[in-house]
Amino acid sequence: MHQILEAIQAGAAGEELANLPVPESYRAAFVKRDEVDMFDGLDSADKDPRKSLHVDEVPTPELAPDEVYVAVMASAINFNTVWTSIFEPLPTFGFLDRLAKESAWGARHAQPYHVVGSDGSGVVLRVGSAVRNWSPGDRVTIHCNHVDDQDPSAHDDSMLATNQRIWGFESNFGGLADLAVVKANQLMPKPRHLSWEEAACNALTNSTSYRMLVSHNAGAMKQGDVVLIWGASGGLGGYAVQYVLNGGGTPVGVVSSASKVELLQELGCEAVIDRKAAGYRFWADEHTQDEKEWRRFGKDVRALAGRDPDIVFEHPGRQTMGASVFVAARGGKVVTCAATSGYMIEYDNRHLWMKLKSIVSSHFANYREAWEANRLICEGRIQPILSAVHPLEAVGDAASAVHRNVHEGKIGVLCLAPAEGEGIDDPAFRAQVGEDRITLFRRHGA
Numbered sequence: 001m002h003q004i005l006e007a008i009q010a011g012a013a014g015e016e017l018a019n020l021p022v023p024e025s026y027r028a029a030f031v032k033r034d035e036v037d038m039f040d041g042l043d044s045a046d047k048d049p050r051k052s053l054h055v056d057e058v059p060t061p062e063l064a065p066d067e068v069y070v071a072v073m074a075s076a077i078n079f080n081t082v083w084t085s086i087f088e089p090l091p092t093f094g095f096l097d098r099l100a101k102e103s104a105w106g107a108r109h110a111q112p113y114h115v116v117g118s119d120g121s122g123v124v125l126r127v128g129s130a131v132r133n134w135s136p137g138d139r140v141t142i143h144c145n146h147v148d149d150q151d152p153s154a155h156d157d158s159m160l161a162t163n164q165r166i167w168g169f170e171s172n173f174g175g176l177a178d179l180a181v182v183k184a185n186q187l188m189p190k191p192r193h194l195s196w197e198e199a200a201c202n203a204l205t206n207s208t209s210y211r212m213l214v215s216h217n218a219g220a221m222k223q224g225d226v227v228l229i230w231g232a233s234g235g236l237g238g239y240a241v242q243y244v245l246n247g248g249g250t251p252v253g254v255v256s257s258a259s260k261v262e263l264l265q266e267l268g269c270e271a272v273i274d275r276k277a278a279g280y281r282f283w284a285d286e287h288t289q290d291e292k293e294w295r296r297f298g299k300d301v302r303a304l305a306g307r308d309p310d311i312v313f314e315h316p317g318r319q320t321m322g323a324s325v326f327v328a329a330r331g332g333k334v335v336t337c338a339a340t341s342g343y344m345i346e347y348d349n350r351h352l353w354m355k356l357k358s359i360v361s362s363h364f365a366n367y368r369e370a371w372e373a374n375r376l377i378c379e380g381r382i383q384p385i386l387s388a389v390h391p392l393e394a395v396g397d398a399a400s401a402v403h404r405n406v407h408e409g410k411i412g413v414l415c416l417a418p419a420e421g422e423g424i425d426d427p428a429f430r431a432q433v434g435e436d437r438i439t440l441f442r443r444h445g446a
């Protein structure tokens with residue numbers, strides 16, 4: 001990979017890259033099949049990704065006709081890598097075994113190791129015989145919607161495909177590595193004004209937030225909507241706030257520290273609630289929710305926004321869902337894509353039906369939505385929310401920070417890129433967008 005890195009840094013043409021040998025093995029971050037029981041008996045909080053994530057050489061898999069090899073310059077941590085590394089709610093090897101049964105190419109994925117990572121930026125090295133729109137040398141970002149386009153159910157909205165998967169979570173050979181194997185229909189142009197790590201951190205959560213709020217497949221936010229955003233300085237929330245501001249809405253951000261309040265205000269979100277300072281106790285005990293606390297929270301939201309939220313951007317799950325359903329406006333929507341604090345949800349159904357609210361499910365994004373979300377980054381209309389950067393060897397520390405919720409925005413990981421700040425192809429456009437806007441989270445995280 002050293003030769004490949006040197007060629008990329010020297011600006012080698014695609015033909016030259018295509019002629020360099022692809023190594024038989026590459027450096028990758030992975031969990032091991034024979035370690036899936038290592039945290040048995042521990043509470044979630046005590047399961048340590050630093051113990052289960054390994055960085056070592058793995059063999060390079062063969063390339064299918066619809067795939068490309070990408071030399072990964074940088075990647076990022078997503079919460080799904082935390083789930084894989086603590087083997088919750090299930091070890092992800094079951095996903096790989098299921099994929100293995102689908103086809104001869106799928107069989108490559110069932111290995112004793114699972115190379116994780118669902119984001120990446122880099123350079124195309126080789127394309128399979130069926131790939132039309134991409135060539136060696138193309139500088140790309142990768143989205144994680146892994147879809148078999150020969151399946152009729154994958155058409156219309158590919159997120160509805162029966163065998164839709166998240167690359168690097170439900171498939172192997174993910175992005176936290178020096179090399180990745182991806183389908184050609186996961187590729188998108190790299191934003192030319194961003195460094196490798198700034199370009200790598202967006203696709204998963206930016207596209208998810210786009211679908212949740214902007215797409216007609218989920219939130220379909222309107223101008224003037226009030227949108228309550230849980231975890232508003234986190235991986236999903238940091239983009240959600242930007243979509244609401246861009247779309248002419250009023251974001252009400254919820255976070256858990258004074259420093260995050262400050263960060264959101266710098267991002268342009270004026271209405272912010274510090275949930276820790278407010279001390280909401282939506283659950284009186286493990287089994288009982290406290291409607292008085294929902295009311296207190298609703299009053300606080302109304303005091304900031306002037307009215308109840310048209311959309312609640314929901315992902316914490318069990319801890320917050322009861323409150324989310326309660327505070328949504330009459331006719332409003334709770335758009336949910338996750339359940340970090342628990343997936344067995346309870347809410348008072350009377351508040352839902354009597355006030356004609358709806359709960360809308362959303363999951364990642366189809367290619368079109370991911371492409372649109374990437375285009376907005378390329379045009380400088382949405383900024384990356386990169387707050388910290390680690391080398392691949394420290395991937396366990398990076399995942400641990402996300403697991404412990406001690407981070408803001410996204411944590412980037414340098415793969416082949418030896419240092420931060422490389423890969424900016426259009427410094428003039430960068431200056432036009434504004435260094436301060438692009439690096440807001442990074443400066444805050446420093």
Ligand code: NAP
Pocket residue numbers: 078079080204205208230231232233234235236237254255256257260275315316319320337338339340341362363364365402405409
């Ligand atoms: P993240 O960077 O960790 O941000 C989540 C934020 O949620 C945190 O910053 C935290 O903010 C807040 N939070 C955590 N626990 C909470 C609780 N009990 N009550 C209220 N707020 C809480 O993670 P992310 O990338 O935004 O992802 C969030 C969840 O969405 C994860 O479960 C992830 O797996 C899932 N996800 C799903 C999809 C999909 O396609 N379905 C895509 C991306 C992510 P404060 O502490 O500041 O309040």
